[in-house]
Amino acid sequence: MDHGASDHDAGGPNGHGPRASDDQSPVVTVLERIRDEVAPRHEGRVADFIPELAGADPDAFGIAAVSAHGRCYSAGDDGAAFTVQSMSKPFVYAMAIEERGLDDVHRHVGAEPSGEPFNAISLDSQGRPENPMINAGAIVTTSLVHGTGPEGRFERIRAALSSFAGRSLSLDEDVYLSEAETGHRNRALGYLSLAGGVLEGSVEEAVQDYFRQCALSVTVLDLAVMAATLASGGVNPVTGAQVVSRRTARHTLSVMSSCGMYDRAGEWALRVGIPAKSGVSGGILAAAPGSFGVGVFSPPLDGAGNSVRGVAALERLSEDYDLHMLRIPSEPPSPVHSLTRAGGTLDVHLRGDIDFLAAEQVVSRLEEAVDDARITSVTVELERVSGLSEAARSLLTAELDELDGAGVEASMTDPAGVQDDEDA
Numbered sequence: 001m002d003h004g005a006s007d008h009d010a011g012g013p014n015g016h017g018p019r020a021s022d023d024q025s026p027v028v029t030v031l032e033r034i035r036d037e038v039a040p041r042h043e044g045r046v047a048d049f050i051p052e053l054a055g056a057d058p059d060a061f062g063i064a065a066v067s068a069h070g071r072c073y074s075a076g077d078d079g080a081a082f083t084v085q086s087m088s089k090p091f092v093y094a095m096a097i098e099e100r101g102l103d104d105v106h107r108h109v110g111a112e113p114s115g116e117p118f119n120a121i122s123l124d125s126q127g128r129p130e131n132p133m134i135n136a137g138a139i140v141t142t143s144l145v146h147g148t149g150p151e152g153r154f155e156r157i158r159a160a161l162s163s164f165a166g167r168s169l170s171l172d173e174d175v176y177l178s179e180a181e182t183g184h185r186n187r188a189l190g191y192l193s194l195a196g197g198v199l200e201g202s203v204e205e206a207v208q209d210y211f212r213q214c215a216l217s218v219t220v221l222d223l224a225v226m227a228a229t230l231a232s233g234g235v236n237p238v239t240g241a242q243v244v245s246r247r248t249a250r251h252t253l254s255v256m257s258s259c260g261m262y263d264r265a266g267e268w269a270l271r272v273g274i275p276a277k278s279g280v281s282g283g284i285l286a287a288a289p290g291s292f293g294v295g296v297f298s299p300p301l302d303g304a305g306n307s308v309r310g311v312a313a314l315e316r317l318s319e320d321y322d323l324h325m326l327r328i329p330s331e332p333p334s335p336v337h338s339l340t341r342a343g344g345t346l347d348v349h350l351r352g353d354i355d356f357l358a359a360e361q362v363v364s365r366l367e368e369a370v371d372d373a374r375i376t377s378v379t380v381e382l383e384r385v386s387g388l389s390e391a392a393r394s395l396l397t398a399e400l401d402e403l404d405g406a407g408v409e410a411s412m413t414d415p416a417g418v419q420d421d422e423d424a
Contacts, residue, residue, distance in 0.1 A: 127196025223295025
């Protein structure tokens with residue numbers, strides 16, 4: 001058992017990626033407490049429809065969290081290796097969007113929750129799989145990724161998932177061969193999608209690459225880093241690399257929130273409320289936008305194919321520490337760092353991430369301040385601003401133009417060149 005907290009570490013010894021040290025922290029204490037509370041649960045069964053998974057230790061249980069600032073925390077079996085399985089799906093979906101654009105991807109696969117098991121025959125009226133998080137949709141999504149040569153597509157997928165994890169991920173050959181020898185239902189799903197005109201290229205090649213992507217070996221720390229990359233707008237908080245755009249990360253989290261937990265997606269949204277994806281190896285990754293990525297591993301599964309202890313741990317984490325994505329703040333945070341006046345000049349210093357709501361607060365403050373006829377000049381300063389949405393920039397610009405028209409000299413200074421949130 002290896003647990004603790006660590007700073008950014010893009011790769012530990014032997015390429016094992018970000019690791020947690022033995023240093024204790026309050027976050028580690030939280031993870032350890034949740035693990036200890038949930039560990040006595042013994043419901044569920046280890047997956048055996050992929051023969052190589054049947055030998056997993058049912059008592060293995062690890063949990064890890066990675067903050068948007070790149071701090072890594074873990075408890076329990078954080079070094080245990082297991083295959084990523086269906087938790088690969090969001091990242092290949094993000095890869096396809098980056099390559100082909102959202103509209104093109106969704107000409108081939110839908111975006112609606114199926115309400116059915118992960119391996120169901122679930123096609124919409126256009127012949128598309130219902131969403132990219134079920135097997136049929138994931139196989140189609142894999143077929144959309146470009147590649148050259150016999151293993152070119154898989155190597156590109158492996159490289160992309162490695163970028164999300166912050167280290168080079170390796171293929172578990174035994175699990176891959178086990179899936180390839182027994183995955184006839186997935187082949188059937190591929191042929192149905194081909195018949196519907198939505199799968200591109202060879203069914204067998206797409207299915208083989210799908211089996212390989214599912215057989216990449218990870219740990220709970222890897223899952224947490226991968227989830228944190230999506231939660232941080234596509235930037236890996238451990239390595240600092242921009243893996244996908246903010247917009248692609250948002251699209252991916254949207255589909256995870258509605259479809260990531262299969263036919264338990266509604267219950268998950270109600271009780272946990274964090275975009276997530278599970279895998280039949282016993283892992284769950286969850287991405288709380290702007291705050292944390294979490295990885296959990298415990299092999300026994302419930303009837304929907306989700307880790308029993310993983311679901312319970314994430315329910316506790318969300319409830320006890322207010323991570324639900326629809327949490328309602330008691331009062332919107334103020335975007336105004338300071339508002340100073342010298343004679344007829346008003347300087348307004350903003351801070352943090354400025355979205356439309358924050359910009360509306362600033363506009364209201366400006367309108368109140370310049371009601372005083374003695375104000376002749378207004379400057380809005382952005383040096384403490386970390387992000388500015390296009391909608392917020394447009395609203396602020398419109399207000400400053402209106403002030404100019406009323407005879408008040410108005411300007412906005414942006415010394416750091418704050419990037420629009422959707423541009424990254």
